[in-house]
Amino acid sequence: MRVFLDANVLVTVLCNEYPRFAACARVLSLCDDPRFEVYTSPLCLAIGAHFAAKKSGEKSAKKKIAVLVDKLKITALDGHATKLAVQNKKVEDFEDGLEYYSAVASKCTCIVTYDRDDFHFAETEVLDAEEFLLKYAVRKR
Numbered sequence: 001m002r003v004f005l006d007a008n009v010l011v012t013v014l015c016n017e018y019p020r021f022a023a024c025a026r027v028l029s030l031c032d033d034p035r036f037e038v039y040t041s042p043l044c045l046a047i048g049a050h051f052a053a054k055k056s057g058e059k060s061a062k063k064k065i066a067v068l069v070d071k072l073k074i075t076a077l078d079g080h081a082t083k084l085a086v087q088n089k090k091v092e093d094f095e096d097g098l099e100y101y102s103a104v105a106s107k108c109t110c111i112v113t114y115d116r117d118d119f120h121f122a123e124t125e126v127l128d129a130e131e132f133l134l135k136y137a138v139r140k141r
Contacts, residue, residue, distance in 0.1 A: 001136065003030070004075070004103035005040045006096075006113035009129060010048035014064050015055045020114065023129035027112055030137060031071040039073045041102045043095065075102035090121035100124075110136075 005027065011017065012024040030036040045065055052061035077098055085097025096118045103111055103124070110125045112132050119126045127135065 002037045002108040004108040004111045006099060007044040007047035008114045009112055010044055011051045014048050014052040026133055027129045037073055039075050039106050039108055041075045041077055041099055043077055043098060075106040077102050093118050
């Protein structure tokens, strides 16, 4: 399953934001689970780096982002995704449109975010971290 992580999931982990930290960290750990391909975009990484640098400094933020880049698959943000985000009249937040169309181009079937309402236009499944873990990541015995 291909899963896309929105910036707020990354920020939660990078900045140790509770109470959501545990669920977001668990979703990120699925990079090591062969059942999942976990994606994010360069823009989400940039947003994560910005907030991590504000909290713990540039040097620490860069190290944290390097770990994510090593573990996550990265979508492309290109002219096609940009045009689709602009052309879709249902997209209210341009950044969310970019994330969505980069996820779709990478064939992601689910977006994990805490801003579900921002993806009201999505034709793919949109879940928060806890919902995603309960629905897909709990191993059935």
